Amino acid sequence: MTPPAPLDVHHLAELARARAELAPKLYAIVAETNSLRATWEALHHAGLFPEPVGRFYAAVRRYGVDGALDALFVPERLDAIRAFVDGPRAPQLPRVSVSTLANQFYCEMQVHLARSHSLRTENAELAAGAAGHAAFEAEAEEITPEEITRAITAGEPLELVEMPLVAELHGVRLVGRADRIHLEGRRARLVLEFKFSGRRELFPSHVVQVEAYGRMLDANGFNTDRLLHCVAVLPRGRKVTDGLAAQIAERALAAAGEGLSAVDTRPASAQPDPLAGLTTRRVDDEAFGLWVFRHHRARAERDLAWALQYWSGQRAPVGTGSRGKCKACPFNAATLCEAAKAPPDGRYAVKRTEGRYGVLHVVQPAVARR
Ligand code: SF4
Numbered sequence: 001m002t003p004p005a006p007l008d009v010h011h012l013a014e015l016a017r018a019r020a021e022l023a024p025k026l027y028a029i030v031a032e033t034n035s036l037r038a039t040w041e042a043l044h045h046a047g048l049f050p051e052p053v054g055r056f057y058a059a060v061r062r063y064g065v066d067g068a069l070d071a072l073f074v075p076e077r078l079d080a081i082r083a084f085v086d087g088p089r090a091p092q093l094p095r096v097s098v099s100t101l102a103n104q105f106y107c108e109m110q111v112h113l114a115r116s117h118s119l120r121t122e123n124a125e126l127a128a129g130a131a132g133h134a135a136f137e138a139e140a141e142e143i144t145p146e147e148i149t150r151a152i153t154a155g156e157p158l159e160l161v162e163m164p165l166v167a168e169l170h171g172v173r174l175v176g177r178a179d180r181i182h183l184e185g186r187r188a189r190l191v192l193e194f195k196f197s198g199r200r201e202l203f204p205s206h207v208v209q210v211e212a213y214g215r216m217l218d219a220n221g222f223n224t225d226r227l228l229h230c231v232a233v234l235p236r237g238r239k240v241t242d243g244l245a246a247q248i249a250e251r252a253l254a255a256a257g258e259g260l261s262a263v264d265t266r267p268a269s270a271q272p273d274p275l276a277g278l279t280t281r282r283v284d285d286e287a288f289g290l291w292v293f294r295h296h297r298a299r300a301e302r303d304l305a306w307a308l309q310y311w312s313g314q315r316a317p318v319g320t321g322s323r324g325k326c327k328a329c330p331f332n333a334a335t336l337c338e339a340a341k342a343p344p345d346g347r348y349a350v351k352r353t354e355g356r357y358g359v360l361h362v363v364q365p366a367v368a369r370r
Contacts, residue, residue, distance in 0.1 A: 011075060018082075019073045025085040026069055031115070036060060037175065038095045046084040048072050093168060094311045098176030098212045102205040104307045105274060106325070109339050112310075112317035113331045121330045121348075121363040155185030159249075167219035170308040178213045180245060188214070188222040191295075192230045192249055199233075200289040206231045207274035207293075208307070211300035218297065227295035228256050234288045248288060255281040255292045271318060272303050330363035 043049035182190035210229035230252035319339030333348035
């Protein structure tokens, strides 16, 4: 293999000039996409990142978004980058992931600030969740889209793991991956979501996440009349045993079999509370806690419509009313939130670095800085 010719000083200077001119424009375009997947799709489509999406995620994990974008600036790609940043782009629907939408029910202002500021923080809960999900996924057998279509058409029972879902709702493209979905032909029977947490508790964001999957199944032509939602909370770091997911699904179906209403008794309010008036059955086991409830289309619709109003630009972001959340909030620690209801409690230390695209706030537990 012939080694690449070394770049001369003239070429290096030209590359630096092009980078200084084009990189801010590229970063601004990427910042508008709201999702790494959408960023990869745009770059891939423009021929700037020909590799598969997994490679892009890996680059971002390793070098950050800035580093992954910087690596695109090689002489042979400059023309394509210029065409991409200066050329017309088809208007696209805002793209929102189900997990981001669910986070709006923790604090929408956090979601908003994360879009406009670079902030990095360690989060043990998320890391534990990712590990647990990988273990569940590893148990599943590979199945092709053709096999899925054939089973659905034949009306066969099907248990799908990490099923990708997409739906256009209220002028927004909602995307997500459900942990586990049980189907019988075009009838959706069970949406099962796993949470890895030290607190065995059902949060509004959990409810919204499964409601969204139900609504997306609905939008994709599945019958959700008898759909059950199940949120299983497992302890952080717990080793996942074979068949646990199947056991959880069985317990959920059995709990629902004892009778479970879908009545919605919630009063109407500007910001809906997904937990208010929700009828659930709770099952406690040594290994997990389960909440089972029925899909209620109107309730899901109300929660989603409120959340999506923010993404379609119909209203400004709303901050939480909880002083406790504000105290523990990394955006508050970094003095980025004007809607904070309480001062930060000093659990975090903030390091600010001037990066190529603005200030990067690194928020760490205060003890880590000593
Ligand atoms: S300080 Fe409070 S309102 Fe502001 S982003 Fe954080 S949690 Fe939300």
